[in-house]
Amino acid sequence: MSDNEKYLKKAGSTAHGQFDTDVCPEIAGWEFSGIKVLNLPAGGSEEVDSDGDELLVLPLEGACTVSVEGKEYELEGRENIWTEVSDYLYIPRDTTFTITSKEGGRFCLPTSRCNERLEVSYWGKEAVNTSLRGAGPCSRQVNNYALGNELKTDNLLVTEVLTPGGNWSSYPPHKHDEHNENERKLEEIYYFEVRPGKDGSEGFALQRVYPSPGHPIDVCTEVRTGDVVVMPYGYHGPSAAAPGYDLYYLNVMAGPAEDATWLMTDDPVHAWVKETWGEQQVDPRLPMTKTVEK
Secondary structure (H helix, E strand, C coil): CCCHHHHEECCCCCCECCEEEEECHHHHCCCCEEEEEEEECCCEEEEEECCCEEEEEEEEEEEEEEEECCEEEEEEEECCCCCCCCCEEEECCCCEEEEEECCCEEEEEEEEECCCCCCCEEECHHHCEEEEECCHHHCEEEEEEECCCCCCCCCCEEEEEEECCCCEECCCCEECCCCCCCCCCCEEEEEEEECCCCCCCCCCEEEEEECECCECCCEEEEECCCCEEEECCCEEEEEEECCCCCEEEEEEEECCCCCCCCCCEECCCCHHHHHHHHHCCCCCCCCCCCCCCC
């Protein structure tokens, strides 16, 4: 029997007020990771309490001003997720802040429960660590906001992935549900958006999660813009972009380890696929976003 209903949070199912999405650890059924997507009209604002979470204010579309601890931080943001990366703001736990947008926009707040209270910090677009991963039909672009760059967090890891239509991403399937020298135990959220087709039609993608040793789970589901899949354990992948429809997903990861490190292991049945990448070219549709001067 499929676990789709348990682990798939459909677009709008957690919406309230100006939040299109609000998946907290209690809704996800775990301890650490969460995500909110705030949708502000022109001139709109929202006051947020971070409570026991550290988080990022990460524009998906549009610009905003964040008022926190007596200061105002102007986030240039971006036109959309398909053409550029964004600047962003780190917010520590136990902090009240207000997001205001003159022209309106959508703003993602990836969150993690944490212990240490760090400092508010602004990060420009040049701080985003962008790379191309895979080759051939496994080609994708990875933009790291809180992973493998200079931002120090207590628990929170955040990255976004752009996959051209027809390609498989998050492949070979991998897992991070044990704590050892090769892995860290990390709860992971996938927040999805699908680029409309050339005629404006609504696209879709497919997401798979399947058992790892000792962790029964069975997810094989269609995903569309605004959908969230929560992955407490198991091998996850592929995230398959349907032909004609580019796929975006934002990953939020956190867990009990104290080193905020992403370590994973591939499914040994499919790990050989990586060996073929040296014989193939990276998809010429990548990178999707324009280059940022460091």
